[in-house]
Amino acid sequence: MPPLDAQIKSNQRRSRWLFLLFFIVYAFLGLAVSLRFGSGALVGFGVAAVVIVVFTLTMGDDMAVAMAHAKKIESRDQNPRVWDAVEVMAIAAGQPMPRVYVSPDPAPNAFAAGKDPEQAIVCVNQGLLDLLDKAELEGVVAHEMAHVKNYDVKLMTYAAVLAGGIALLAEWLSYTLFWGGGRDRDSQTAAIGAIVTLLAVILAPLAALLIQMSISRRREFLADASAAELTKYPQGLASALRKLGASEIPAETGSSATAHLCIVAPLGARGKASSLFSTHPPVEDRIARLDELAAGQMHNSSPAVA
C-alpha cells in the first residue's frame, strides 16, 4: 500500500518539524527571560518543567483511568466483545496486550494511555459499545493501538507540558512589562529587552497553541491511517466515525487532559466543540481520507490483503 506508507512517513516528518518549531519558540522566550532577569530564572523554570514531565509520565495513565471512572476488564469472560477487539488489534499491531478498561460513560468515545507500549491502557466507553458493530469497534480500537504503537501518548504529554510552560512564562513576562521588572543596565539593552519581551508575550502563547493543535491533528490522521493498515479495512473506522460524528451525547467523565487521546474530540457540557482550536480534525475530513485509502486498497489489491 504505497499511499498509506507515504502518508505515515510525511506525517512523521511534519511532526518532527513542528517539534523543532516548539523548541524555537521556547528558545525565543528563554532569550526574553534571560535579557530581563539573567539566566538564574531560566534554570528555575527548567527544573519545574522536568518535575511536571516526570509526574505526568509516572502517574498520568492511572489518573486518566480514574477520571473516566473506568473498570478494569481482567479476563475475556467479563466482556468478550471488548477483549476480543483489543486482543485481535494487539496481535495485528505486534504489540503486547494492553490493559483493558470500560467506562460507564454514555458518550461514544475511547482513549489510550500509558507511557510505552508495554504499559499501555485502552479504555472504551459503554456508549461506544452500544453504538458500534464488530468491524467498527475493531477500527476504533486499532486507532487507539496506533496511538500506543506510535508513542503518541508520550509525545502529546510533552507537547502539552511545553505549550503549558510557554503560556505560563509569557503570562509572567507580561506582568514584568507593566511593573517594570528587570535590572538597571544600559538603556540600549533595556530597550531591546522590552521589544523582545513584548513580541514574546504576544506571539509565543499563540504559536504554542497552534503548534500543539497541529501536532495533535496530524497524529489523528496518522492514527487513522495506521488503523486502516492494522485492520486492512478502512471502511470499519470510517463507518464508526460517521456514527460518532452524528452522536450528540455529551461526555460525563474525563477532562481536557485526555481529550487529545480520544477517538473523537469529546463534547463538553455545552454541546459542540469549537473547530479552530479543536484537538481533532473535523470528522468529515478523516472519513474522506479513510475513503481514499479504501479506494487505493481496491486498486492495488494483492493476495495478502484480505
Added chain:
Amino acid sequence: MIALIAVAAVVLILIVWFVALYNRLVSLRVAADDGESEIDVQLKRRHDLIPNLVESVKGYAAHERGTFDEVTAARTAAVGASGVAAQGAAEGQLTQALGRLFAVAEAYPDLKANQNFLQLQGELTATEDRLQAARRFYNTTVKALNTACQTIPSKFIAPIAKVTEREFFELEDQAEAAVPQVSFS
C-alpha cells in the same frame, strides 16, 4: 588538522549509518520471528479445538463419517506442516473441510442449539480472527524485511546481519473460500 577532523567525521557518520541499518534489519527479523510464533500459537489453539468440535457434531450426526474423516485428516496434515507456506496451504484445506462440517451441522437444529457446540464454534471464530490478525502483522513485517533485503544499501548489510528473505503466510479467507468463483469469460 582540519583534514584529519573531516576524515574522522566522515568515518563516524558511516559507522552511525551502518549501525542504524544493521539494527533496523535485526529488529525486522525479530518482529518476523515474533509474528511467526504468534501464528503458531493461534494455529495450535485452532488445532486443539477441532477434535472436541468433531466429537460434539458426532453426537448428533454419527453417520456423516466422510466429513469427520476429512476434517481429521486435514487437521493431521495441518499439524504436520512445517514452514509458513506449507502451513498456509494446509490451513486452507482445513478451513474448507471445516466449512463442510458446519454445512452438515446446519441440517441438525438440535445440534445448532447445543451449548457446547455453540461455545466451540464461537471459540473457533475468535481464534480465526486472531490468526488473521497475526497473519496481517507477519506479512506486513515480511514485506518490509524482503524490501530491505532487495534494495540498496540494506541489501549489502543483510548478509552481515544474517537476515534473509522470508515467505509470506498466505491464508485463504473463509468468506472467499465460501463464495464460488464465477467466470463470465
